[in-house]
Amino acid sequence: xxxxxxxxxxxxxxxxxxxxxxxxxxxxxxxxxxxxxxxxxxxxxxxxxxxxxxxxxxxxxxxxxxxxxxxxxxxxxxxxxxxxxxxxxxxxxxxxxxxxxxxxxxxxxxxxxxxxxxxxxxxxxxxxxxxxxxxxxxxxxxxxxxxxxxxxxxxxxxxxxxxxxxxxxxxxxxxxxxxxxxxxxxxxxxxxxxxxxxxxxxxxxxxxxxxxxxxxxxxxxxxxxxxxxxxxxxxxxxxxxxxxxxxxxxxxxxxxxxxxxxxxxxxxxxxxxxxxxxxxxxxxxxxxxxxxxxxxxxxxxxxxxxxxxxxxxxxxxxxxxxxxxxxxxxxxxxxxxxxxxxxxxxxxxxxxxxxxxxxxxxxxxxxxxxxxxxxxxxxxxxxxxxxx
Amino acid sequence: xxxxxxxxxxxxxxxxxxxxxxxxxxxxxxxxxxxxxxxxxxxxxxxxxxxxx
Numbered sequence: 001x002x003x004x005x006x007x008x009x010x011x012x013x014x015x016x017x018x019x020x021x022x023x024x025x026x027x028x029x030x031x032x033x034x035x036x037x038x039x040x041x042x043x044x045x046x047x048x049x050x051x052x053x054x055x056x057x058x059x060x061x062x063x064x065x066x067x068x069x070x071x072x073x074x075x076x077x078x079x080x081x082x083x084x085x086x087x088x089x090x091x092x093x094x095x096x097x098x099x100x101x102x103x104x105x106x107x108x109x110x111x112x113x114x115x116x117x118x119x120x121x122x123x124x125x126x127x128x129x130x131x132x133x134x135x136x137x138x139x140x141x142x143x144x145x146x147x148x149x150x151x152x153x154x155x156x157x158x159x160x161x162x163x164x165x166x167x168x169x170x171x172x173x174x175x176x177x178x179x180x181x182x183x184x185x186x187x188x189x190x191x192x193x194x195x196x197x198x199x200x201x202x203x204x205x206x207x208x209x210x211x212x213x214x215x216x217x218x219x220x221x222x223x224x225x226x227x228x229x230x231x232x233x234x235x236x237x238x239x240x241x242x243x244x245x246x247x248x249x250x251x252x253x254x255x256x257x258x259x260x261x262x263x264x265x266x267x268x269x270x271x272x273x274x275x276x277x278x279x280x281x282x283x284x285x286x287x288x289x290x291x292x293x294x295x296x297x298x299x300x301x302x303x304x305x306x307x308x309x310x311x312x313x314x315x316x317x318x319x320x321x322x323x324x325x326x327x328x329x330x331x332x333x334x335x336x337x338x339x340x341x342x343x344x345x346x347x348x349x350x351x352x353x354x355x356x357x358x359x360x361x362x363x364x365x366x367x368x369x370x371x372x373x374x375x376x377x378x379x380x381x382x383x384x385x386x387x388x
Numbered sequence: 389x390x391x392x393x394x395x396x397x398x399x400x401x402x403x404x405x406x407x408x409x410x411x412x413x414x415x416x417x418x419x420x421x422x423x424x425x426x427x428x429x430x431x432x433x434x435x436x437x438x439x440x441x
Contacts, residue, residue: 002420003417003418003420004416004417004418004419004420004422004423005417008420008423009413009414009416009423012423012424012427013427016427016428016430016431020431020434020435024435024438024440024441027435027440027441028438028440031440122441153436153439153441155391156391156394156395156398157391157394157395157398188389190391
C-alpha cells in the first residue's frame with residue numbers, strides 16, 4: 001500500500017483547493033451581484049423595510065421599498081415580488097412598474113425583492129442556473145436567480161419543527177426561512193418573521209388598502225395560473241378574473257385562501273390588518289419536477305417536451321402546447337391582473353381610488369417583449385439607479 | 389437572540405473542526421484514502437467560514 005507522503009498531500013490539497021475555488025467563486029460572485037433598477041418618473045421616495053422595523057437595519061434581510069405617489073390623494077397598494085426568489089416573475093413585474101409607472105391618484109408601494117436573503121441564495125444542487133438574462137433593445141439585462149427560502153448564511157439554525165406565531169400551527173422546519181409562511185411576523189422573531197412583521201407595520205401605518213403578492217407555481221400544481229384570495233378580497237378578485245378573461249383573453253381562475261393553513265400572505269394580511277390581500281400565481285414550467293435540464297432557456301420560454309407529453313395525458317393544470325409558457329406571458333399576466341385588481345377596487349371605492357398610468361398590460365408585454373420596458377442603467381442618471 | 393448565539397457557536401465549532409482536521413491531515417502518514425477523506429470533510433466547513441454557502 002502506498003503511503004501518504006508530503007508530495008501526495010500537496011498534490012491533493014492543490015486539487016481540492018482548485019475545486020473549492022472553482023465552485024466557491026461563482027457562489028460568492030452571485031451573492032454580490034447587483035440587480036440594477038432605474039427609477040422611473042413616478043418614484044418619489046425610496047425607503048427600506050427597516051424604516052418600519054429598525055432591527056432589520058444593516059441585515060441582508062432589509063430591502064428597498066419604492067414609493068410612487070400621485071398629486072391627488074387616494075388609496076394605497078403594496079405590490080411585492082420575489083417572496084420566493086426562485087419565482088422571478090414577481091421581481092420583473094415590480095421592476096417594470098418601478099421603471100415605468102406614473103401614479104396620478106393614491107400611493108403605490110413596491111417591493112421588488114421581498115425576501116432579499118433568498119435572492120442571494122442559490123439552488124445549484126438541483127441544477128438551477130445562477131443567473132438569467134432577458135433581451136432588451138440595449139443588450140442583455142442580467143438578474144440573479146434566487147431560491148425559495150432565505151439563505152442559511154442569514155438565518156440559521158432551523159428548528160426541528162417550525163411553530164407558527166401566533167397561531168401555533170406546526171409547519172415544516174424549512175418554512176421558517178420562507179416569507180410566505182411567516183406572516184404576520186414577530187417582533188423578536190427570526191429575521192424572516194421580522195421581514196413579514198415590517199411589511200405588516202407598513203400596511204398598518206400607511207393604511208394600505210390592497211396587498212398583491214406575486215408568485216409562480218408548477219404547471220402540475222393545482223394552485224397555479226390563479227388569484228388566491230380570502231373571503232374579504234374575493235369580490236374584487238372575481239371581478240378582476242372575469243375582466244382579464246373577457247377583455248384580455250387569458251384565464252386566471254380563483255382559489256379560496258384556506259382558513260386553516262397559516263403563515264401565508266393571503267391569509268394573515270387579511271386576518272391581521274384592514275388590507276385586502278391577493279396572491280397571484282403564474283405557471284412556471286421550469287419549477288415542475290419532470291422536466292429536462294433546468295436551463296436558462298427553459299426558464300425563459302417554458303418549453304419542455306416532457307411536460308408536453310404530460311399535457312397530452314391531461315396531467316397539467318394549465319393549457320400547454322409546443323409554444324410553452326414564456327416569461328413574457330407570465331409577467332404580462334401579473335401586470336394585467338394587478339392593474340385590474342387596483343382598477344376594480346378603485347371603481348368600488350372612489351374615495352380610495354388609485355390611478356396608475358404607463359404600466360404595460362398582457363398584450364403589450366407579449367407583443368413587445370418584457371425587455372423593452374427596462375431602461376439602460378449605464379445611460380441613466382446615477383442617482384436614479386438602485387442596486388438590489 | 390438564542391439563534392444568534394447558536395449561529396456564532398456554529399462558526400466557532402466549524403473553525404475548531406477545520407483546525408483539528410488540518411492537524412490530522414498533516415499528521416497522516418499511512419493512508420492516502422484518509423488524506424482525501426480529510427480534504428472532503430473540510431470543504432463544507434471552509435465554505436461556511438468564508439460565508440460562501
